[in-house]
Amino acid sequence: MFRFSKMTDELRSSDIRNLMSLAINPDIISFSGGMPGNDLFPLKEVDAIYNNLSESKKQAAFQYGPTPGYPPLLESLKEFLRKKGLPVDENQLIITTGSLQAINILAKVFVDPGDEVITENPCFIGTISVLKSYGANINGLAIDNEGIGIDLLKGALNNPVKPKFLYLTPYFHNPAGIVYSESRKQAVIDILKGKEIPLIEDDAYGDLYFYNEDIPRVKPFKAINPQGVNVCYTGSFSKILGPGLRLGWMLVPEEVYVQAELCKQAFDACSPTFTQVIADEFIRNGAIYSYISRLRIEYKKQAMAMVKALKENLPDYVQWTEPRGGFYIWLKLPEGADSSEIFKESIKKGAIFVTGKTFDPAGKRNNFIRLSYSSTPIEKIQKGIPIVTDAIRKICG
Numbered sequence: 001m002f003r004f005s006k007m008t009d010e011l012r013s014s015d016i017r018n019l020m021s022l023a024i025n026p027d028i029i030s031f032s033g034g035m036p037g038n039d040l041f042p043l044k045e046v047d048a049i050y051n052n053l054s055e056s057k058k059q060a061a062f063q064y065g066p067t068p069g070y071p072p073l074l075e076s077l078k079e080f081l082r083k084k085g086l087p088v089d090e091n092q093l094i095i096t097t098g099s100l101q102a103i104n105i106l107a108k109v110f111v112d113p114g115d116e117v118i119t120e121n122p123c124f125i126g127t128i129s130v131l132k133s134y135g136a137n138i139n140g141l142a143i144d145n146e147g148i149g150i151d152l153l154k155g156a157l158n159n160p161v162k163p164k165f166l167y168l169t170p171y172f173h174n175p176a177g178i179v180y181s182e183s184r185k186q187a188v189i190d191i192l193k194g195k196e197i198p199l200i201e202d203d204a205y206g207d208l209y210f211y212n213e214d215i216p217r218v219k220p221f222k223a224i225n226p227q228g229v230n231v232c233y234t235g236s237f238s239k240i241l242g243p244g245l246r247l248g249w250m251l252v253p254e255e256v257y258v259q260a261e262l263c264k265q266a267f268d269a270c271s272p273t274f275t276q277v278i279a280d281e282f283i284r285n286g287a288i289y290s291y292i293s294r295l296r297i298e299y300k301k302q303a304m305a306m307v308k309a310l311k312e313n314l315p316d317y318v319q320w321t322e323p324r325g326g327f328y329i330w331l332k333l334p335e336g337a338d339s340s341e342i343f344k345e346s347i348k349k350g351a352i353f354v355t356g357k358t359f360d361p362a363g364k365r366n367n368f369i370r371l372s373y374s375s376t377p378i379e380k381i382q383k384g385i386p387i388v389t390d391a392i393r394k395i396c397g
C-alpha cells in the first residue's frame with residue numbers, strides 16, 4: 001500500500017490524455033488532439049540545420065546547458081520577441097521545457113495550497129492540472145467572444161480574498177478559439193492597474209492568425225507594457241516548430257525571474273540543449289518566419305473546411321464562432337446536453353473530439369465540444385464532421 005501525497009491523490013487523468021490513445025487508431029477520425037499536423041513539420045529545414053552544424057555546436061547540443069537557456073538561443077529568441085514589440089530588455093527570459101513548464105514554474109512561484117487563482121472558464125486543461133497540483137482554488141470566470149467577462153472579473157477582484165494571479169489565454173484560446181478584442185484587453189488592464197495581482201499571459205497560438213487585420217488584436221498585454229500591471233508572459237515553439245522539441249519560454253520581471261530560475265534548477269536543471277540548438281538556428285536563418293507564414297495558410301484552409309462542414313451539417317441550436325486563428329472550434333450545445341453521451345455515439349461511427357467538462361475547472365459543465373482542425377486532413381474533416389453532427393442530433397434531438 002503506497003501512501004501518496006494529498007496533491008497527487010487528487011489529480012485525475014484528463015479525458016484528453018485518455019483519448020490520445022484512441023487517436024492513434026488510424027480508422028478513427030480525430031478532432032481531439034490540440035497538436036500540429038504531422039505533414040506540416042519542417043523536416044527538410046531541420047535536416048539541413050543539423051547537417052550544417054559545426055562539430056563544436058553538435059557537441060554543445062549533446063551537453064547540459066545553463067538553467068535559463070542556451071545563450072545563443074536566448075539572444076535569437078529575444079530578437080524574435082522584440083519584433084512582436086515585447087519589452088525584452090526590461091525583463092528576463094528563461095527557456096523552459098515547453099510552455100507548460102513555464103506555467104508550472106510560475107504556479108510554483110506564486111501558489112500555496114488554498115490560494116485563489118483566477119482563470120477563464122473554459123480553461124486550458126494543462127493549466128487546470130498544474131494549478132490543482134499546487135492546491136490552488138481555481139475561480140474560473142466565463143468568457144464571451146471578446147474575452148473574459150469584465151463584470152465577473154471586477155466582482156472576483158473585489159472579494160475579500162485576494163487572488164494570487166490572473167491567468168489568461170487571450171489569443172486563439174484553447175479550447176474556445178476566441179481572440180480578445182483590443183477594448184477587452186484595455187478593460188482588463190484598467191481593472192488590474194495598481195491591484196498587485198500579476199497577469200500570467202499564455203500566448204501559445206498568437207502567431208497563428210488567419211487575417212492580417214487581426215495583428216493589433218494579437219499584440220500581447222506584455223507588449224502594451226501597461227504601467228501598474230505586472231505581466232508574466234509565456235510562449236512556445238510547440239505550435240510554430242514542433243511540440244516534440246519541448247521548448248517554451250517565459251518573459252518576466254527580474255524579481256519573478258530569480259524565483260523561477262531557482263525552481264527550474266530543481267525541475268530539470270536545463271531544457272534540452274539539443275533542440276535549443278536547432279531552434280536557435282531556425283530563428284537565425286530566418287526559416288521560422290517563412291514557416292509561420294506557411295502554417296497560417298495551411299491551418300486557415302483546414303479551419304475553413306471545418307467551418308464549411310459545420311455550416312452544412314450542424315443543427316441551428318448549436319452556437320459557435322468561426323475561428324480567426326489557432327487550432328480550435330468550440331461548440332455550445334443546449335443547456336443540460338451531455339457531450340460525453342455524444343462522444344460515445346460519435347466514436348461508434350468513427351470520429352472523436354474532446355468533451356466540454358475537460359476544460360471546466362470544476363470538471364462539470366459538459367454541454368460543450370472542442371473540435372480541433374489542426375492535425376486532421378481536409379478529406380477527413382469533410383468525412384468526420386457529419387459523424388459528430390449526426391451524434392449531436394441523435395442525443396440532443
Ligand SMILES: Cc1ncc(COP(=O)(O)O)c(C=O)c1O
Nearest residue numbers: 098099100124174204236238248
Ligand atoms: C493554451 C496553451 N498553453 C500552453 C500549452 C503548452 O504547450 P507546450 O508545453 O507544448 O509549450 C498549450 C498546449 O496545447 C496550450 O494549448
